Amino acid sequence: MLYTQKTPAEKRAALRSALATGELLRFPGAFNPLSARLIQEKNFEGVYISGAVIAADLGLPDIGLTTLTEVAGRAAQISRMTDLPTLVDADTGFGEPMNVARTVQSLEDAGVAGLHIEDQVNPKRCGHLDGKSVVDDDTAIKRIRAAADARRDANLLIMARTDIRAIEGLPASIDRAKALVDAGADAIFPEAMKDLSEFEAMTNALDVPVLANMTEFGKSELFTTQQLKDVGIRIVIYPVSLLRLAMGAAERGLDTLLSDGTLQQTVPDMQTRARLYELLDYEAYNTFDTSIYNFKV
Ligand SMILES: C[C@](O)(C(=O)O)[C@H](CC(=O)O)C(=O)O
Numbered sequence: 001m002l003y004t005q006k007t008p009a010e011k012r013a014a015l016r017s018a019l020a021t022g023e024l025l026r027f028p029g030a031f032n033p034l035s036a037r038l039i040q041e042k043n044f045e046g047v048y049i050s051g052a053v054i055a056a057d058l059g060l061p062d063i064g065l066t067t068l069t070e071v072a073g074r075a076a077q078i079s080r081m082t083d084l085p086t087l088v089d090a091d092t093g094f095g096e097p098m099n100v101a102r103t104v105q106s107l108e109d110a111g112v113a114g115l116h117i118e119d120q121v122n123p124k125r126c127g128h129l130d131g132k133s134v135v136d137d138d139t140a141i142k143r144i145r146a147a148a149d150a151r152r153d154a155n156l157l158i159m160a161r162t163d164i165r166a167i168e169g170l171p172a173s174i175d176r177a178k179a180l181v182d183a184g185a186d187a188i189f190p191e192a193m194k195d196l197s198e199f200e201a202m203t204n205a206l207d208v209p210v211l212a213n214m215t216e217f218g219k220s221e222l223f224t225t226q227q228l229k230d231v232g233i234r235i236v237i238y239p240v241s242l243l244r245l246a247m248g249a250a251e252r253g254l255d256t257l258l259s260d261g262t263l264q265q266t267v268p269d270m271q272t273r274a275r276l277y278e279l280l281d282y283e284a285y286n287t288f289d290t291s292i293y294n295f296k297v
């Protein structure tokens with residue numbers, strides 16, 4: 001009832017131990033707090049909180065327009081709806097290294113289990129678009145060092161994302177990832193890898209967990225969990241997928257309403273009232289309420 005039964009510290013410790021097993025952890029992106037509950041019910045290992053989704057939700061392109069306050073607020077709403085560990089997209093960290101430190105503490109307060117900070121210059125853009133640029137080694141390292149130093153819970157996962165692959169190629173991307181691990185990154189998110197062999201080169205070169213981004217309509221093919229596991233990937237995100245599915249269904253529904261004048265035909269595609277109430281745990285609230293009114297004096 002209400003929300004998660006686990007503290008952020010417990011979820012962070014759980015993520016650390018799950019990563020230590022060497023299994024592949026699947027993190028679909030929640031597009032709202034309720035969808036995080038769905039992800040948990042379906043037994044995924046974690047919930048991703050996408051910057052692109054937060055921006056899109058506000059009607060904004062994903063070019064660094066959202067603020068730390070907005071991202072931390074959404075991260076808190078989503079994290080408190082699930083017992084699963086959450087991983088949040090902190091973009092470029094919202095400023096200089098000092099700002100990165102504040103970002104880390106704000107997101108830690110929001111209850112996330114981990115976050116990633118990327119090496120793009122501001123204004124950043126979606127990692128799967130062309131025309132990105134990245135900062136130099138020194139700046140990228142300072143961001144990660146500031147992030148690692150700022151956390152108060154040693155289990156908060158600091159993941160470094162590098163966007164350098166699309167600009168300077170795979171070897172540069174491996175060098176950058178190694179430098180970011182030396183700077184204190186607990187895990188690496190190599191953005192826009194071209195194929196499976198590139199993911200494999202990355203996992204072979206590093207001693208820390210590597211994330212694969214299975215975003216649709218991007219630069220990487222949509223590999224299966226088995227394929228990713230076989231090349232040593234330890235976390236996979238489906239950042240925008242649930243939003244795309246929901247918005248696709250919403251658009252088709254609106255078209256049906258326009259053409260038919262009723263949504264009758266679309267009802268079988270809808271989540272039922274019963275299923276919604278189940279996800280919301282209505283029953284528990286009922287019981288709670290009844291127990292109050294059954295109180296005998
Ligand atoms: C992972 C990502 O950073 C996100 O914000 O979800 C995006 C996803 C996308 O735009 O498809 C990304 O840059 O890959």
Ligand SMILES: [Mg+2]
Binds near residue numbers: 062089091
């Ligand atoms: Mg993003």
